[in-house]
Amino acid sequence: MRLSQYFLPTLRENPAEAQIVSHRLMLRAGLIRQQAAGIYAWLPLGYRVLRNIERIVREEQDASGAQEVLMPTIQSADLWRESGRYDAYGPEMLRIKDRHDREMLYGPTNEEMITTIFRDGVKSYRDLPLNLYHIQWKFRDEVRPRFGVMRGREFLMKDNYSFDIDKAGATRSYNRMFVAYLRTFARMGLKAIPMRADTGPIGGDLSHEFIILAETGESAVFCDRDLVDKDILGRAIDYAGDLQPLVNEWTAQYAATDEMHDAARFETEVPAGRRLAARGIEVGHIFYFGTKYSAPMNAVVSGPKGEPITVEMGSYGIGVSRLAGAIIEASHDDAGIIWPESVAPFRIGLLNLKPDDGAVSKACNDLYATLRAKGVEVLHDDRDLRPGAKFADMDLIGLPWQVIIGPKGLAAGKVEVKNRATGARSELALDQVAATFAA
RNA sequence: CGGGGCGUAGCUCAGCCUGGUAGAGCGCUUGCCUUGGGCGCAAGAGGCCGUCGGUUCGAAUCCGGCCGCCCCGACCA
Numbered sequence: 001m002r003l004s005q006y007f008l009p010t011l012r013e014n015p016a017e018a019q020i021v022s023h024r025l026m027l028r029a030g031l032i033r034q035q036a037a038g039i040y041a042w043l044p045l046g047y048r049v050l051r052n053i054e055r056i057v058r059e060e061q062d063a064s065g066a067q068e069v070l071m072p073t074i075q076s077a078d079l080w081r082e083s084g085r086y087d088a089y090g091p092e093m094l095r096i097k098d099r100h101d102r103e104m105l106y107g108p109t110n111e112e113m114i115t116t117i118f119r120d121g122v123k124s125y126r127d128l129p130l131n132l133y134h135i136q137w138k139f140r141d142e143v144r145p146r147f148g149v150m151r152g153r154e155f156l157m158k159d160n161y162s163f164d165i166d167k168a169g170a171t172r173s174y175n176r177m178f179v180a181y182l183r184t185f186a187r188m189g190l191k192a193i194p195m196r197a198d199t200g201p202i203g204g205d206l207s208h209e210f211i212i213l214a215e216t217g218e219s220a221v222f223c224d225r226d227l228v229d230k231d232i233l234g235r236a237i238d239y240a241g242d243l244q245p246l247v248n249e250w251t252a253q254y255a256a257t258d259e260m261h262d263a264a265r266f267e268t269e270v271p272a273g274r275r276l277a278a279r280g281i282e283v284g285h286i287f288y289f290g291t292k293y294s295a296p297m298n299a300v301v302s303g304p305k306g307e308p309i310t311v312e313m314g315s316y317g318i319g320v321s322r323l324a325g326a327i328i329e330a331s332h333d334d335a336g337i338i339w340p341e342s343v344a345p346f347r348i349g350l351l352n353l354k355p356d357d358g359a360v361s362k363a364c365n366d367l368y369a370t371l372r373a374k375g376v377e378v379l380h381d382d383r384d385l386r387p388g389a390k391f392a393d394m395d396l397i398g399l400p401w402q403v404i405i406g407p408k409g410l411a412a413g414k415v416e417v418k419n420r421a422t423g424a425r426s427e428l429a430l431d432q433v434a435a436t437f438a439a
Numbered sequence: 440c441g442g443g444g445c446g447u448a449g450c451u452c453a454g455c456c457u458g459g460u461a462g463a464g465c466g467c468u469u470g471c472c473u474u475g476g477g478c479g480c481a482a483g484a485g486g487c488c489g490u491c492g493g494u495u496c497g498a499a500u501c502c503g504g505c506c507g508c509c510c511c512g513a514c515c516a
Binding site: 404 | 440445449450451452465466473474475476477478507508509510512513514515516
Protein backbone atom coordinates (compact mmCIF):
# COMPACT_ATOMS: atom_id res chain seq x y z
CA MET A 1 0.00 0.00 0.00
CA ARG A 2 1.19 3.47 -0.85
CA LEU A 3 0.93 5.69 2.17
CA SER A 4 0.18 8.70 -0.03
CA GLN A 5 -3.12 7.00 -0.90
CA TYR A 6 -3.82 5.31 2.41
CA PHE A 7 -6.24 6.57 5.02
CA LEU A 8 -3.94 6.88 8.00
CA PRO A 9 -4.87 9.89 10.14
CA THR A 10 -2.07 9.97 12.72
CA LEU A 11 -2.08 12.41 15.60
CA ARG A 12 0.92 14.17 16.91
CA GLU A 13 -0.55 14.88 20.30
CA ASN A 14 -2.37 12.72 22.79
CA PRO A 15 -6.14 13.13 22.62
CA ALA A 16 -7.47 14.28 25.97
CA GLU A 17 -9.97 11.43 26.13
CA ALA A 18 -7.33 8.72 26.29
CA GLN A 19 -5.53 7.90 29.49
CA ILE A 20 -3.74 4.61 29.10
CA VAL A 21 -0.97 4.02 26.62
CA SER A 22 -2.71 1.55 24.33
CA HIS A 23 -5.73 3.81 23.95
CA ARG A 24 -3.53 6.81 23.19
CA LEU A 25 -1.46 4.93 20.69
CA MET A 26 -4.46 3.42 18.96
CA LEU A 27 -5.89 6.88 18.49
CA ARG A 28 -2.59 8.48 17.54
CA ALA A 29 -1.58 5.74 15.13
CA GLY A 30 -4.90 6.02 13.31
CA LEU A 31 -6.18 2.57 14.27
CA ILE A 32 -9.52 3.51 15.77
CA ARG A 33 -11.86 6.42 16.35
CA GLN A 34 -14.40 6.61 19.10
CA GLN A 35 -18.02 6.94 18.02
CA ALA A 36 -19.68 6.93 21.43
CA ALA A 37 -18.60 5.94 24.91
CA GLY A 38 -17.05 2.49 24.59
CA ILE A 39 -17.91 2.16 20.89
CA TYR A 40 -15.23 2.39 18.24
CA ALA A 41 -14.82 2.47 14.49
CA TRP A 42 -11.80 0.58 13.18
CA LEU A 43 -9.83 2.47 10.55
CA PRO A 44 -7.89 0.65 7.81
CA LEU A 45 -4.68 0.07 9.75
CA GLY A 46 -6.51 -0.99 12.91
CA TYR A 47 -8.86 -3.25 11.04
CA ARG A 48 -5.91 -5.09 9.51
CA VAL A 49 -4.64 -5.77 13.02
CA LEU A 50 -8.05 -6.89 14.21
CA ARG A 51 -8.35 -9.30 11.28
CA ASN A 52 -4.92 -10.73 11.97
CA ILE A 53 -5.83 -11.39 15.57
CA GLU A 54 -9.09 -12.95 14.44
CA ARG A 55 -7.25 -15.10 11.92
CA ILE A 56 -4.92 -16.56 14.53
CA VAL A 57 -7.81 -17.27 16.87
CA ARG A 58 -9.70 -18.97 14.05
CA GLU A 59 -6.74 -21.08 12.95
CA GLU A 60 -6.14 -22.37 16.44
CA GLN A 61 -9.81 -23.06 17.06
CA ASP A 62 -10.06 -25.00 13.83
CA ALA A 63 -6.91 -26.93 14.66
CA SER A 64 -8.38 -27.95 18.00
CA GLY A 65 -11.43 -29.43 16.31
CA ALA A 66 -13.92 -26.68 17.05
CA GLN A 67 -16.29 -25.73 14.25
CA GLU A 68 -17.10 -22.18 13.31
CA VAL A 69 -20.64 -20.88 13.08
CA LEU A 70 -22.02 -17.35 13.10
CA MET A 71 -24.87 -16.42 15.37
CA PRO A 72 -26.72 -13.10 15.22
CA THR A 73 -26.02 -10.09 17.38
CA ILE A 74 -29.71 -9.53 18.02
CA GLN A 75 -31.55 -12.11 20.08
CA SER A 76 -35.10 -12.44 21.33
CA ALA A 77 -35.98 -11.86 24.95
CA ASP A 78 -37.98 -15.07 25.02
CA LEU A 79 -34.83 -17.08 24.46
CA TRP A 80 -33.34 -15.58 27.58
CA ARG A 81 -36.49 -16.15 29.57
CA GLU A 82 -35.99 -19.87 29.00
CA SER A 83 -32.77 -19.88 30.97
CA GLY A 84 -34.07 -17.37 33.47
CA ARG A 85 -31.34 -14.91 32.64
CA TYR A 86 -33.54 -12.24 31.07
CA ASP A 87 -34.52 -10.90 34.45
CA ALA A 88 -31.26 -11.86 36.12
CA TYR A 89 -28.99 -10.00 33.75
CA GLY A 90 -29.66 -6.43 34.78
CA PRO A 91 -29.04 -3.12 33.01
CA GLU A 92 -25.83 -4.36 31.45
CA MET A 93 -27.97 -5.94 28.78
CA LEU A 94 -29.04 -3.63 25.99
CA ARG A 95 -32.75 -4.23 25.53
CA ILE A 96 -34.54 -3.04 22.44
CA LYS A 97 -37.94 -3.40 20.82
CA ASP A 98 -38.70 -4.00 17.18
CA ARG A 99 -41.53 -2.37 15.22
CA HIS A 100 -44.00 -4.97 16.45
CA ASP A 101 -43.05 -4.12 19.99
CA ARG A 102 -41.35 -7.49 20.44
CA GLU A 103 -38.67 -7.52 23.06
CA MET A 104 -35.21 -8.07 21.68
CA LEU A 105 -31.70 -7.62 22.98
CA TYR A 106 -28.20 -7.09 21.65
CA GLY A 107 -26.43 -10.23 22.76
CA PRO A 108 -23.85 -9.98 25.53
CA THR A 109 -23.10 -13.70 25.09
CA ASN A 110 -24.62 -16.73 23.40
CA GLU A 111 -25.11 -19.64 25.79
CA GLU A 112 -28.88 -19.67 25.35
CA MET A 113 -28.79 -19.46 21.60
CA ILE A 114 -26.16 -22.12 21.11
CA THR A 115 -28.04 -24.40 23.47
CA THR A 116 -31.20 -24.20 21.37
CA ILE A 117 -29.22 -24.78 18.21
CA PHE A 118 -27.63 -27.80 19.79
CA ARG A 119 -30.87 -29.14 21.24
CA ASP A 120 -32.65 -28.87 17.90
CA GLY A 121 -29.88 -30.52 15.93
CA VAL A 122 -28.33 -33.14 18.18
CA LYS A 123 -30.29 -36.07 19.55
CA SER A 124 -27.76 -38.84 20.12
CA TYR A 125 -24.72 -39.39 22.30
CA ARG A 126 -22.99 -40.54 19.12
CA ASP A 127 -22.90 -36.96 17.89
CA LEU A 128 -20.78 -35.91 20.84
CA PRO A 129 -18.41 -34.40 21.60
CA LEU A 130 -19.23 -31.19 19.77
CA ASN A 131 -17.58 -27.82 20.05
CA LEU A 132 -18.99 -24.80 18.20
CA TYR A 133 -17.55 -21.33 18.14
CA HIS A 134 -18.16 -18.01 16.54
CA ILE A 135 -16.48 -14.65 16.36
CA GLN A 136 -19.09 -11.96 16.71
CA TRP A 137 -19.70 -8.50 18.12
CA LYS A 138 -21.15 -8.38 21.59
CA PHE A 139 -22.62 -5.55 23.57
CA ARG A 140 -22.52 -5.08 27.31
CA ASP A 141 -23.77 -1.74 28.51
CA GLU A 142 -20.99 -1.18 31.00
CA VAL A 143 -21.66 1.60 33.44
CA ARG A 144 -18.25 2.96 32.85
CA PRO A 145 -16.48 2.00 29.67
CA ARG A 146 -12.79 2.97 29.64
CA PHE A 147 -9.34 2.12 28.39
CA GLY A 148 -10.40 2.28 24.74
CA VAL A 149 -11.03 -1.11 23.18
CA MET A 150 -9.77 -2.84 26.32
CA ARG A 151 -13.05 -2.23 27.96
CA GLY A 152 -15.55 -1.02 25.44
CA ARG A 153 -19.26 -1.62 25.47
CA GLU A 154 -19.23 -3.11 22.00
CA PHE A 155 -16.49 -5.66 21.53
CA LEU A 156 -15.52 -8.49 19.24
CA MET A 157 -15.34 -11.81 21.00
CA LYS A 158 -14.62 -15.37 20.11
CA ASP A 159 -16.86 -17.57 22.17
CA ASN A 160 -17.40 -21.25 21.99
CA TYR A 161 -19.39 -23.91 23.63
CA SER A 162 -18.59 -27.55 24.13
CA PHE A 163 -21.09 -30.36 24.54
CA ASP A 164 -20.17 -33.68 26.08
CA ILE A 165 -21.84 -36.77 27.40
CA ASP A 166 -20.20 -36.66 30.82
CA LYS A 167 -17.76 -34.83 33.02
CA ALA A 168 -14.79 -36.78 31.69
CA GLY A 169 -15.66 -35.77 28.15
CA ALA A 170 -16.19 -32.19 29.23
CA THR A 171 -12.76 -32.23 30.81
CA ARG A 172 -11.21 -33.38 27.55
CA SER A 173 -12.99 -30.57 25.73
CA TYR A 174 -11.79 -28.17 28.37
CA ASN A 175 -8.22 -29.35 27.99
CA ARG A 176 -8.32 -28.93 24.23
CA MET A 177 -9.36 -25.32 24.69
CA PHE A 178 -6.76 -24.83 27.38
CA VAL A 179 -4.00 -25.86 24.98
CA ALA A 180 -5.51 -23.99 22.04
CA TYR A 181 -5.52 -20.85 24.14
CA LEU A 182 -1.89 -21.24 25.12
CA ARG A 183 -1.00 -21.55 21.45
CA THR A 184 -3.26 -18.70 20.35
CA PHE A 185 -1.75 -16.13 22.68
CA ALA A 186 1.80 -17.36 22.15
CA ARG A 187 1.38 -16.88 18.42
CA MET A 188 0.47 -13.27 19.05
CA GLY A 189 3.73 -12.75 20.87
CA LEU A 190 2.05 -12.68 24.26
CA LYS A 191 3.03 -14.37 27.48
CA ALA A 192 -0.38 -15.48 28.64
CA ILE A 193 -0.50 -17.25 31.96
CA PRO A 194 -3.45 -19.44 32.89
CA MET A 195 -4.69 -18.62 36.35
CA ARG A 196 -7.25 -20.44 38.38
CA ALA A 197 -10.48 -18.48 38.30
CA ASP A 198 -13.45 -18.38 40.58
CA THR A 199 -15.96 -21.01 39.51
CA GLY A 200 -18.80 -19.52 41.50
CA PRO A 201 -21.68 -21.78 42.47
CA ILE A 202 -20.59 -24.60 40.18
CA GLY A 203 -17.36 -25.24 42.00
CA GLY A 204 -14.57 -27.46 40.87
CA ASP A 205 -11.30 -26.47 39.32
CA LEU A 206 -12.29 -26.19 35.69
CA SER A 207 -12.06 -22.50 35.11
CA HIS A 208 -9.03 -20.50 34.09
CA GLU A 209 -8.42 -16.93 33.14
CA PHE A 210 -5.62 -16.31 30.69
CA ILE A 211 -3.75 -13.25 31.83
CA ILE A 212 -1.02 -11.31 30.12
CA LEU A 213 1.35 -9.26 32.20
CA ALA A 214 1.37 -5.50 31.65
CA GLU A 215 2.06 -2.60 33.95
CA THR A 216 -1.34 -1.10 33.25
CA GLY A 217 -3.19 -4.33 33.92
CA GLU A 218 -6.57 -4.08 35.56
CA SER A 219 -5.84 -6.49 38.39
CA ALA A 220 -2.96 -7.64 40.52
CA VAL A 221 -1.64 -11.11 39.77
CA PHE A 222 0.79 -13.42 41.50
CA CYS A 223 2.64 -16.31 39.97
CA ASP A 224 5.76 -18.40 39.71
CA ARG A 225 8.17 -16.71 37.33
CA ASP A 226 8.83 -20.05 35.66
CA LEU A 227 5.41 -19.89 34.05
CA VAL A 228 6.38 -16.80 32.10
CA ASP A 229 9.15 -18.63 30.31
CA LYS A 230 7.28 -21.77 29.37
CA ASP A 231 7.02 -22.34 25.64
CA ILE A 232 4.04 -24.05 24.03
CA LEU A 233 4.79 -23.46 20.36
CA GLY A 234 7.75 -25.83 20.40
CA ARG A 235 5.59 -28.66 21.66
CA ALA A 236 3.87 -31.23 19.49
CA ILE A 237 0.14 -31.20 20.13
CA ASP A 238 -2.21 -34.08 19.48
CA TYR A 239 -5.74 -32.86 20.03
CA ALA A 240 -7.03 -36.41 19.68
CA GLY A 241 -4.73 -37.62 22.44
CA ASP A 242 -4.63 -37.09 26.17
CA LEU A 243 -3.79 -33.47 26.89
CA GLN A 244 -4.04 -33.78 30.65
CA PRO A 245 -0.27 -34.07 31.21
CA LEU A 246 0.30 -30.89 29.23
CA VAL A 247 -2.42 -29.04 31.11
CA ASN A 248 -0.98 -30.28 34.39
CA GLU A 249 2.38 -28.96 33.39
CA TRP A 250 0.94 -25.47 32.96
CA THR A 251 -1.10 -25.57 36.13
CA ALA A 252 1.44 -27.10 38.47
CA GLN A 253 2.95 -23.81 39.55
CA TYR A 254 1.28 -21.13 41.56
CA ALA A 255 -0.65 -18.52 39.58
CA ALA A 256 -3.58 -16.47 40.83
CA THR A 257 -5.39 -13.21 40.34
CA ASP A 258 -5.90 -11.06 43.40
CA GLU A 259 -9.36 -12.42 44.16
CA MET A 260 -8.03 -15.99 44.25
CA HIS A 261 -4.70 -15.12 45.79
CA ASP A 262 -3.53 -16.94 48.91
CA ALA A 263 -0.46 -15.16 50.22
CA ALA A 264 0.48 -17.98 52.56
CA ARG A 265 0.38 -20.60 49.81
CA PHE A 266 2.26 -18.27 47.48
CA GLU A 267 5.13 -18.01 49.92
CA THR A 268 5.14 -21.69 50.74
CA GLU A 269 4.98 -22.98 47.17
CA VAL A 270 7.10 -20.46 45.32
CA PRO A 271 10.76 -19.86 46.14
CA ALA A 272 11.42 -16.23 46.96
CA GLY A 273 13.47 -15.63 43.85
CA ARG A 274 10.66 -16.78 41.57
CA ARG A 275 7.76 -14.92 43.16
CA LEU A 276 6.30 -12.59 40.61
CA ALA A 277 3.80 -9.96 41.70
CA ALA A 278 2.60 -7.97 38.73
CA ARG A 279 -0.46 -6.60 37.03
CA GLY A 280 -2.39 -8.43 34.37
CA ILE A 281 -4.97 -8.10 31.63
CA GLU A 282 -7.47 -10.88 31.10
CA VAL A 283 -7.58 -11.88 27.45
CA GLY A 284 -9.35 -15.20 27.72
CA HIS A 285 -11.50 -17.22 30.04
CA ILE A 286 -12.46 -20.86 29.89
CA PHE A 287 -15.18 -22.37 31.96
CA TYR A 288 -16.84 -25.68 32.58
CA PHE A 289 -20.38 -25.20 33.81
CA GLY A 290 -21.94 -28.64 33.59
CA THR A 291 -25.70 -28.58 33.08
CA LYS A 292 -26.34 -24.97 34.05
CA TYR A 293 -28.01 -24.25 30.71
CA SER A 294 -28.62 -27.71 29.33
CA ALA A 295 -30.86 -28.67 32.26
CA PRO A 296 -33.29 -25.71 32.24
CA MET A 297 -33.25 -25.57 28.45
CA ASN A 298 -33.66 -29.28 28.00
CA ALA A 299 -30.54 -30.01 25.95
CA VAL A 300 -30.78 -33.76 26.21
CA VAL A 301 -29.47 -36.59 24.05
CA SER A 302 -30.18 -40.28 24.04
CA GLY A 303 -27.54 -42.46 25.63
CA PRO A 304 -26.40 -45.94 24.55
CA LYS A 305 -29.36 -47.56 26.28
CA GLY A 306 -31.83 -45.01 25.08
CA GLU A 307 -31.74 -43.15 28.36
CA PRO A 308 -31.92 -39.36 28.35
CA ILE A 309 -28.65 -37.62 29.19
CA THR A 310 -28.44 -33.93 29.95
CA VAL A 311 -25.28 -32.73 28.23
CA GLU A 312 -22.28 -31.30 30.02
CA MET A 313 -21.27 -27.91 28.70
CA GLY A 314 -18.37 -25.53 28.83
CA SER A 315 -17.83 -22.10 27.37
CA TYR A 316 -14.65 -20.40 26.28
CA GLY A 317 -14.08 -16.78 25.47
CA ILE A 318 -11.36 -14.68 23.91
CA GLY A 319 -11.59 -10.90 23.78
CA VAL A 320 -10.57 -10.37 20.17
CA SER A 321 -10.90 -6.57 20.03
CA ARG A 322 -9.50 -6.28 23.53
CA LEU A 323 -6.39 -8.12 22.38
CA ALA A 324 -5.50 -5.30 20.03
CA GLY A 325 -5.17 -3.01 23.03
CA ALA A 326 -3.62 -5.67 25.23
CA ILE A 327 -0.89 -6.41 22.73
CA ILE A 328 0.01 -2.73 22.63
CA GLU A 329 0.08 -2.56 26.41
CA ALA A 330 2.56 -5.40 26.35
CA SER A 331 4.57 -4.12 23.40
CA HIS A 332 5.36 -0.44 22.92
CA ASP A 333 7.97 2.18 23.72
CA ASP A 334 8.09 5.96 23.93
CA ALA A 335 7.99 6.31 20.15
CA GLY A 336 4.93 4.17 19.61
CA ILE A 337 3.61 0.69 19.01
CA ILE A 338 5.84 -2.35 18.45
CA TRP A 339 3.73 -4.95 16.65
CA PRO A 340 4.64 -8.61 16.85
CA GLU A 341 5.03 -9.84 13.28
CA SER A 342 2.04 -12.16 13.47
CA VAL A 343 -0.48 -9.38 14.01
CA ALA A 344 1.29 -6.41 12.41
CA PRO A 345 -0.85 -4.56 9.86
CA PHE A 346 2.07 -4.64 7.43
CA ARG A 347 5.36 -6.43 7.80
CA ILE A 348 7.55 -3.72 6.32
CA GLY A 349 7.49 0.03 6.20
CA LEU A 350 9.38 1.25 3.16
CA LEU A 351 10.62 4.82 3.61
CA ASN A 352 11.45 6.95 0.63
CA LEU A 353 13.52 9.67 2.24
CA LYS A 354 13.68 11.86 -0.83
CA PRO A 355 10.70 11.44 -3.15
CA ASP A 356 11.87 14.11 -5.59
CA ASP A 357 15.14 12.30 -6.18
CA GLY A 358 14.58 10.19 -9.27
CA ALA A 359 17.03 7.45 -8.34
CA VAL A 360 15.72 7.11 -4.81
CA SER A 361 12.12 6.97 -5.95
CA LYS A 362 12.89 4.44 -8.64
CA ALA A 363 14.66 2.23 -6.12
CA CYS A 364 11.69 2.48 -3.76
CA ASN A 365 9.09 1.84 -6.42
CA ASP A 366 10.97 -1.13 -7.81
CA LEU A 367 11.52 -2.66 -4.41
CA TYR A 368 7.89 -2.08 -3.49
CA ALA A 369 6.74 -3.86 -6.64
CA THR A 370 9.15 -6.74 -6.11
CA LEU A 371 8.14 -7.27 -2.49
CA ARG A 372 4.46 -7.13 -3.35
CA ALA A 373 4.97 -9.64 -6.12
CA LYS A 374 6.52 -11.96 -3.56
CA GLY A 375 3.54 -11.57 -1.27
CA VAL A 376 5.27 -9.43 1.34
CA GLU A 377 2.98 -6.86 2.94
CA VAL A 378 4.56 -3.45 2.58
CA LEU A 379 3.45 0.03 3.51
CA HIS A 380 5.37 2.35 1.20
CA ASP A 381 5.79 5.86 2.57
CA ASP A 382 6.02 7.74 -0.70
CA ARG A 383 4.66 10.97 0.75
CA ASP A 384 6.40 14.23 0.04
CA LEU A 385 7.39 14.88 3.63
CA ARG A 386 10.60 15.49 5.47
CA PRO A 387 12.44 12.41 6.69
CA GLY A 388 11.85 13.23 10.33
CA ALA A 389 8.08 13.13 9.93
CA LYS A 390 8.31 9.78 8.17
CA PHE A 391 10.50 8.25 10.84
CA ALA A 392 8.17 9.50 13.54
CA ASP A 393 5.05 8.13 11.85
CA MET A 394 6.68 4.80 11.08
CA ASP A 395 7.87 4.34 14.65
CA LEU A 396 4.42 5.32 15.87
CA ILE A 397 2.52 2.75 13.83
CA GLY A 398 5.07 0.13 14.80
CA LEU A 399 5.59 -2.06 11.73
CA PRO A 400 8.21 -4.73 12.56
CA TRP A 401 10.68 -3.70 9.86
CA GLN A 402 11.66 -0.42 8.28
CA VAL A 403 13.49 -0.35 5.00
CA ILE A 404 14.99 3.09 4.59
CA ILE A 405 16.16 4.35 1.25
CA GLY A 406 17.88 7.71 0.91
CA PRO A 407 20.33 9.33 -1.48
CA LYS A 408 23.39 8.80 0.69
CA GLY A 409 23.14 5.05 1.06
CA LEU A 410 21.76 4.51 -2.39
CA ALA A 411 24.81 6.11 -3.98
CA ALA A 412 26.69 3.07 -2.66
CA GLY A 413 23.88 0.70 -3.57
CA LYS A 414 22.91 0.32 0.07
CA VAL A 415 19.69 0.64 2.00
CA GLU A 416 19.16 0.59 5.72
CA VAL A 417 17.02 -2.00 7.46
CA LYS A 418 15.80 -1.22 10.94
CA ASN A 419 14.15 -3.57 13.36
CA ARG A 420 11.42 -1.69 15.22
CA ALA A 421 11.55 -3.85 18.32
CA THR A 422 15.29 -3.82 18.94
CA GLY A 423 16.21 -0.66 17.10
CA ALA A 424 18.99 -2.62 15.42
CA ARG A 425 20.01 -1.25 12.04
CA SER A 426 21.90 -2.94 9.29
CA GLU A 427 22.99 -2.00 5.83
CA LEU A 428 21.92 -4.22 2.99
CA ALA A 429 22.61 -4.13 -0.71
CA LEU A 430 19.48 -2.92 -2.46
CA ASP A 431 19.22 -6.06 -4.56
CA GLN A 432 19.32 -8.31 -1.51
CA VAL A 433 16.36 -6.81 0.30
CA ALA A 434 13.62 -8.65 -1.53
CA ALA A 435 15.28 -12.02 -1.05
CA THR A 436 15.81 -11.33 2.64
CA PHE A 437 12.17 -10.66 3.31
CA ALA A 438 10.62 -13.09 0.85
CA ALA A 439 11.88 -16.08 2.82
C1' C B 440 -24.96 3.92 40.02
C1' G B 441 -22.24 7.39 43.89
C1' G B 442 -18.33 11.30 43.79
C1' G B 443 -15.39 14.80 40.79
C1' G B 444 -14.08 17.34 36.19
C1' C B 445 -14.60 19.02 31.21
C1' G B 446 -17.30 20.52 26.37
C1' U B 447 -14.04 27.08 22.33
C1' A B 448 -10.48 25.37 14.90
C1' G B 449 -8.68 18.55 12.82
C1' C B 450 -5.38 17.93 17.80
C1' U B 451 -3.59 20.23 22.56
C1' C B 452 -5.33 24.40 24.97
C1' A B 453 -5.90 30.00 26.40
C1' G B 454 -10.02 33.50 26.84
C1' C B 455 -14.89 32.98 31.13
C1' C B 456 -13.69 35.28 37.56
C1' U B 457 -14.24 41.41 36.10
C1' G B 458 -20.30 40.48 29.51
C1' G B 459 -18.78 44.51 24.19
C1' U B 460 -19.37 39.58 18.81
C1' A B 461 -12.76 34.72 19.31
C1' G B 462 -7.03 33.53 20.07
C1' A B 463 -2.13 30.53 20.38
C1' G B 464 0.86 26.19 19.23
C1' C B 465 0.67 21.94 16.29
C1' G B 466 -1.87 20.08 11.94
C1' C B 467 -4.01 21.64 6.90
C1' U B 468 -3.54 24.75 1.90
C1' U B 469 -0.17 27.69 -1.46
C1' G B 470 4.76 29.50 -2.61
C1' C B 471 9.99 29.66 -1.59
C1' C B 472 13.71 27.00 0.86
C1' U B 473 15.23 22.48 2.81
C1' U B 474 15.83 16.96 2.53
C1' G B 475 18.82 10.75 7.24
C1' G B 476 14.79 11.99 13.09
C1' G B 477 8.17 16.01 13.38
C1' C B 478 13.63 22.16 9.53
C1' G B 479 13.01 27.49 8.14
C1' C B 480 10.46 31.92 5.86
C1' A B 481 5.97 34.02 3.88
C1' A B 482 0.84 34.12 2.67
C1' G B 483 -3.88 31.65 3.58
C1' A B 484 -8.20 28.46 4.82
C1' G B 485 -10.74 26.78 8.97
C1' G B 486 -15.10 27.88 14.76
C1' C B 487 -23.59 29.38 14.60
C1' C B 488 -17.64 28.84 21.51
C1' G B 489 -22.10 21.05 22.91
C1' U B 490 -27.48 22.27 23.01
C1' C B 491 -32.08 24.66 24.61
C1' G B 492 -33.89 28.46 27.42
C1' G B 493 -33.29 32.76 30.88
C1' U B 494 -30.96 37.59 32.50
C1' U B 495 -29.06 41.88 29.63
C1' C B 496 -28.95 47.22 25.01
C1' G B 497 -25.36 43.21 24.24
C1' A B 498 -23.63 36.35 26.38
C1' A B 499 -18.00 31.93 24.74
C1' U B 500 -18.26 34.77 29.39
C1' C B 501 -23.65 35.24 34.26
C1' C B 502 -28.09 31.66 35.65
C1' G B 503 -31.01 27.07 34.75
C1' G B 504 -32.44 22.51 32.03
C1' C B 505 -30.75 18.83 28.70
C1' C B 506 -26.98 16.09 25.89
C1' G B 507 -22.05 14.33 25.45
C1' C B 508 -17.12 13.00 27.12
C1' C B 509 -13.25 12.01 30.87
C1' C B 510 -11.39 10.63 35.85
C1' C B 511 -11.95 8.01 40.99
C1' G B 512 -15.02 4.21 43.23
C1' A B 513 -18.48 -0.14 42.87
C1' C B 514 -18.93 -3.68 38.34
C1' C B 515 -16.80 -6.36 34.05
C1' A B 516 -14.36 -10.45 27.98
